[in-house]
Amino acid sequence: MTQATYTGVLDLAAGAFLLAAVLVVWRRELRALVRMLAWQGAALATIPLTVGIYQADAALIVVGVVVLLLRAVVLPLLLARAVGTEDHERRESTPLVNTTTSLLITAGLTVLAYAVTRPIIALDPSPATRAVPAAFAVILIAVFVMVSRRRALSQAVGFMMLDNGIAATAFLITSGVPLIVELGASLDVLFAVLVLGLLTGQMRRTFGGTDLDQLRELRD
Amino acid sequence: MSALAVAAAALQVVGVLAGAPLVVGGMRQVRARLEGRAGGGIGQPWRDLRKQLRKQQITPRGTTVVFALAPAVVAGSTLLIAAIVPLIALGSPLESVADLFGVVGLLFLGTVALTLAGIDTGTAFGGMGSSREITIAALVEPTILLAVFALSVPGESANLAAIVSATENHPEQLVSPGSLLAFVALGIVIIAETGRLPVDNPSTHLELTMIHEAMILEYAGPKLALVEWASGMRLTVLLGLVANLFMPWGIAGADPSLLAVLIGLASITAKVVVLAGLLAAGEVFIAKLRLFRVPELLAGSFLLALLAVTASYFLGTPTS
Numbered sequence: 438m439t440q441a442t443y444t445g446v447l448d449l450a451a452g453a454f455l456l457a458a459v460l461v462v463w464r465r466e467l468r469a470l471v472r473m474l475a476w477q478g479a480a481l482a483t484i485p486l487t488v489g490i491y492q493a494d495a496a497l498i499v500v501g502v503v504v505l506l507l508r509a510v511v512l513p514l515l516l517a518r519a520v521g522t523e524d525h526e527r528r529e530s531t532p533l534v535n536t537t538t539s540l541l542i543t544a545g546l547t548v549l550a551y552a553v554t555r556p557i558i559a560l561d562p563s564p565a566t567r568a569v570p571a572a573f574a575v576i577l578i579a580v581f582v583m584v585s586r587r588r589a590l591s592q593a594v595g596f597m598m599l600d601n602g603i604a605a606t607a608f609l610i611t612s613g614v615p616l617i618v619e620l621g622a623s624l625d626v627l628f629a630v631l632v633l634g635l636l637t638g639q640m641r642r643t644f645g646g647t648d649l650d651q652l653r654e655l656r657d
Numbered sequence: 658m659s660a661l662a663v664a665a666a667a668l669q670v671v672g673v674l675a676g677a678p679l680v681v682g683g684m685r686q687v688r689a690r691l692e693g694r695a696g697g698g699i700g701q702p703w704r705d706l707r708k709q710l711r712k713q714q715i716t717p718r719g720t721t722v723v724f725a726l727a728p729a730v731v732a733g734s735t736l737l738i739a740a741i742v743p744l745i746a747l748g749s750p751l752e753s754v755a756d757l758f759g760v761v762g763l764l765f766l767g768t769v770a771l772t773l774a775g776i777d778t779g780t781a782f783g784g785m786g787s788s789r790e791i792t793i794a795a796l797v798e799p800t801i802l803l804a805v806f807a808l809s810v811p812g813e814s815a816n817l818a819a820i821v822s823a824t825e826n827h828p829e830q831l832v833s834p835g836s837l838l839a840f841v842a843l844g845i846v847i848i849a850e851t852g853r854l855p856v857d858n859p860s861t862h863l864e865l866t867m868i869h870e871a872m873i874l875e876y877a878g879p880k881l882a883l884v885e886w887a888s889g890m891r892l893t894v895l896l897g898l899v900a901n902l903f904m905p906w907g908i909a910g911a912d913p914s915l916l917a918v919l920i921g922l923a924s925i926t927a928k929v930v931v932l933a934g935l936l937a938a939g940e941v942f943i944a945k946l947r948l949f950r951v952p953e954l955l956a957g958s959f960l961l962a963l964l965a966v967t968a969s970y971f972l973g974t975p976t977s
Contacts, residue, residue: 445832452834452968459964463957540956544963551967570967 443491444564450483451568454605455547458575458598461582462543463536467520470594471513474601477575478508481601484608488565500619504604507623512597512630519590519634534585543578550574557610565609572609575602589640593633600626665746665909665918672922673739673897677889678702680896680929684937691941706886712878720777720875727774728876728883731767735890738763744897745921746909747818755817757805760898761798764850767887768794775872786871789948793849793856793868796955800846800962807839807965808902817898818911825905835969838961840903845958847899851892853936855946856954893929896936900928 457477461470482505489497532539550573558566579602582595604622607614614622682699689696716725741755741763749755768790775787809815811830812823823830830836849856852869873884901908907924909917946954 441829445829448834448968449832452838452964455964455968456834456838456961459957459960463953536953537956540953540960544960547960547964547967 440564443487446487447484447564447568450480450487451571451605451609453477453480454484454601455571455574458578458602459540459543461594461598462539462578465532465536467588467590468517470591471517471520474516474594474597475509475513477598477601478510478513479505481508481605481608484605488608496616500614500616503620503623507627508597508601512627515630515634516590516593516597519593519637532585532587539581539585542581546577546581547574550577569606569609572602572605575605578602589633589637593630593637596633597626597630659912661913661915661918662746662911663750665913665921666740666749666751668918668922669742669744669746669749670736670739672745672926673890673893674736676926676929677886677893678706680893680933681889683930684933687934687937688941691938702885702889706882709877709882709885710879714879715877717778717875719779723770724774724777724875725880727770727777728880728887730770732883732887732890734763734767734770735887735894739890739894741817742894742898743818743821743901743908744894744925746913746918747822747911749818752816752818752911757809757815757817757820758802760817761801761805764801764891765794765798767891768850771872771884778875780875782871782874786868786874789868790872793951793955796952796959797846797850800842800955800959801850803959803962803966804839804843804846807835807962807969810835810966810969817902821901821905821908824902825908831903833969835965836903838965838968840899842958842962842965843899843902845954845961847895848936849951849955849958851888851895853892854940855943856951858945892933896929896932897925900925900932904928 454477457473457480460473461477464470464473482501484501485497485504486501488494489501534542547570551570554570554573557569560566576599579595579598582598583592586592586595600622604619679699679702682697682702685701686696686699738760740749741751741760743749743752743755772787772790772794775783775790777783805815808820811827811833812820814820814823848854857868857870869888873881876884907920907928909921913921
């Protein structure tokens with residue numbers, strides 16, 4: 438793999454990663470959100486795979502395969518099972534901030550991410566670190582999704598995106614965390630999603646819906 | 658600057674003038690065939706234009722010079738764009754001013770002229786159409802500027818010919834995230850700007866959701882012909898511009914030979930025909946977006962354009 442292809446693939450992966458986050462902000466259908474999350478997982482896995490192949494690092498390739506299986510296949514499947522089958526459960530209810538404004542806020546967050554990561558890039562300018570702003574922007578966008586959405590499932594998607602963003606930042610800055618750390622983090626996320634899925638199902642059975650805004654007041 | 662370069666620029670203007678109704682007719686024909694209708698044939702817009710140009714001039718009572726001049730302004734600015742942008746050859750006589758910002762400015766000069774004409778009629782439909790058109794234009798303009806800005810980063814110039822030749826020399830730049838995002842953003846705003854589905858439906862009249870048609874409702878006869886011709890030309894020029902920004906192969910150089918000019922003409926015709934056909938075929942499968950969802954779509958494309966700028970700036974150039 439030449440330097441140019443390496444840079445190109447890495448840039449494309451970072452771009453696709455960020456684009457998936459933007460589409461999560463844009464779309465309202467819960468199934469589409471989960472699908473975007475799967476795409477984002479695939480883009481995330483491309484980063485360690487590319488770096489691993491370029492540096493001929495077997496451990497990094499293993500990490501990439503694990504990430505691909507977990508974040509592009511297993512987790513989206515788990516989340517997709519938690520999407521309700523009733524009609525009113527399949528779409529996000531009106532978000533707290535309307536879509537146009539959210540998209541403009543996302544634009545602002547992206548610029549902010551580029552601004553604050555400049556010192557990090559300046560430390561060690563390389564193709565990988567230059568893509569860090571994209572990963573950092575995903576972290577910020579994920580936090581925004583978590584605070585602006587109402588359904589339990591879209592907040593779970595936001596949480597997953599946050600984790601994807603953190604993982605991508607780690608891959609890009611350090612060109613790979615040790616295998617054991619990555620496995621531990623992945624296991625953590627897997628359990629978190631299992632618990633979230635259970636919780637969502639439980640909520641739907643008890644209250645008939647997963648709109649978190651309706652759970653604010655205590656009733657007897 | 659050779660005589661052939663001047664001739665190529667003139668050929669561009671004539672080609673856009675003659676070809677625009679054919680492009681519109683071809684798109685209608687593709688739609689008709691895909692929807693199972695016979696269609697009016699590719700030459701139908703030309704026949705419509707001929708019919709309308711023969712009609713009597715009618716000016717609605719109470720309208721001013723704004724209303725009378727708007728069609729000429731739209732058509733004139735579009736023709737000027739056709740002369741500026743590199744469609745057939747790079748070295749047009751106006752190349753030094755062939756700046757993307759200038760092109761966007763000219764584009765919106767036409768939009769604003771039509772909008773003012775819509776208000777000038779004083780009818781409910783005209784004002785409604787104008788207000789909608791401005792709502793869309795306010796989001797479209799920054800998006801086009803940003804997308805263009807993203808494209809100008811690799812070429813290090815906002816000059817259209819410089820961008821096109823930079824892409825021609827380094828085709829690998831096209832698969833960078835910056836230009837892919839810019840392509841999508843530019844595609845969406847061009848659809849919005851030329852009033853195609855899903856933003857506006859070009860084939861309906863008197864619907865509460867129409868935008869472009871509502872503004873030009875009071876025009877009749879030769880003026881209507883001019884407005885429709887101009888909107889066809891805008892579509893053709895923009896399609897050609899996108900085609901050459903992202904697929905610059907076949908365009909003649911700055912100092913072309915006769916053969917190169919002919920190849921340029923053939924290649925731009927082929928590109929525009931393919932793009933228009935794809936656009937028309939895509940329109941069959943989508944419905945018009947609710948008017949209140951249109952700003953969402955445009956804000957999305959604005960965001961894509963912004964991402965394109967940041968991507969091509971930060972990923973493309975080494976930060977020192």
